[in-house]
Structure formats: structure tokens, C-alpha cells
Amino acid sequence: xxxxxxxxxxxxxxxxxxxxxxxxxxxxxxxxxxxxxxxxxxxxxxxxxxxxxxxxxxxxxxxxxxxxxxxxxxxxxxxxxxxxxxxxxxxxxxxxxxxxxxxxxxxxxxxxxxx
Amino acid sequence: xxxxxxxxxxxxxxxxxxxxxxxxxxxxxxxxxxxxxxxxxxxxxxxxxxxxxxxxxxxxxxxxxxxxxxxxxxxxxxxxxxxxxxxxxxxxxxxxxxxxxxxxxxxxxxxxxxxx
Numbered sequence: 283x284x285x286x287x288x289x290x291x292x293x294x295x296x297x298x299x300x301x302x303x304x305x306x307x308x309x310x311x312x313x314x315x316x317x318x319x320x321x322x323x324x325x326x327x328x329x330x331x332x333x334x335x336x337x338x339x340x341x342x343x344x345x346x347x348x349x350x351x352x353x354x355x356x357x358x359x360x361x362x363x364x365x366x367x368x369x370x371x372x373x374x375x376x377x378x379x380x381x382x383x384x385x386x387x388x389x390x391x392x393x394x395x396x397x
Numbered sequence: 398x399x400x401x402x403x404x405x406x407x408x409x410x411x412x413x414x415x416x417x418x419x420x421x422x423x424x425x426x427x428x429x430x431x432x433x434x435x436x437x438x439x440x441x442x443x444x445x446x447x448x449x450x451x452x453x454x455x456x457x458x459x460x461x462x463x464x465x466x467x468x469x470x471x472x473x474x475x476x477x478x479x480x481x482x483x484x485x486x487x488x489x490x491x492x493x494x495x496x497x498x499x500x501x502x503x504x505x506x507x508x509x510x511x512x513x
Contacts, residue, residue: 313498
């Protein structure tokens, strides 16, 4: 148990489907992150939230829509995805910067396949 | 901006061999440095960290020393096991975001395979 829980672990969706990924942490962290990990590519930071406010969006296509209702929960809403969006989507959480640099705690990821 | 460079993989070793995975960085200020490990089908797990120059992080037989003079944070283990097979990521904390969330900059990852 890493402290960050992602559901589902695996997801297969068609290009016309709408689905959501969920991330939950009870570590008392105030920052949450979405990363995309594709085969043979570096980790790609997608979104950053701090105290529920989005502080970074790294030019992510609008077919990915994040939602952070509170500091413990983070969602990634997916619609009209493309096959190249197939990847492992990782959620992470951390303390905010001024409380020390302890690094991130990652979830186990959601393996997404777009067919 | 800040960046992390790791040695190219994949790395293949025999069990009980000595391991070194090189990591160098460029950064403004004094970042904290991290090694993460990712086992097949899993997310990244923090392996060890160091927060200031000359600090040595250690865990599960792995070690890395924060070398400011050479801007390096090489990962070492004296005797590897098959169970160490994984992808290893070096990372630093970006100091530019003093307010708000921590921001880690990751290397590209090094795949390690240990053969029995």
C-alpha cells in the first residue's frame, strides 16, 4: 500500500467512450499530479494541483480534463481519445514546496488502452 | 531549466555483481535529489534521497551520495539480486517553484535486468 490509490488498474476504452480515472490519497498532502508514461518515452507531467487549484497544464490536449474537488482526490476525465493516448497514467501527491522536499508518493497507475 | 541525465540503458548484470547507474544534473540553487524505482506493472517508489551536498541516501543496500562539485548522484549497490530488476529514475526538486507544489524533474530512466 503506497498511500496513493488509483482506480481502475486497467482500462480498455473505445475512441468514442467517456471514462474517468480516479486517484485518492490520505497522506495529508496538498499537491497532486498526473503523469503519462509511454513506452520508450520519458515521464510526461500533465497537470499539477496545489490546494485544489490547478497550477500547471503542460499543453495537454483538451480530450484530457482534470478535476480536483479536494486535496485528497484527483480525477482525469477522458473523452474521444486516440490510440496514441494508450499509456500508463500515474498519479502522485506531495507536500507543498515550503514544507520540505520529500519527493512524491506515486500510485500504482492505470494502464489505459484505447482501441 | 533544471535537468537530469542518466546513463543509457538497458543495463544487464549477473547476480551478485556490483551496480553503478550514473546520474548527473544541472540546477540553479540547491535541489534535493532522489532515486525512484519502478517494478514491472507498478508505479514509481521512492528508493532513497539526499537533501544537501555530501549527504548519502541509502535503502535496501542501495546508496547514492550528493556530489555538488561534480553535480552527480550515482546509484550503487554492492551485490545485486534478480529481484532488483526494474527501471530506475533519478530526479531533482526544481527550486524555481518556491511557492506551491514541489516540482520534480526526472531523468529518462534506466532499465536494469539481473540474470541468475
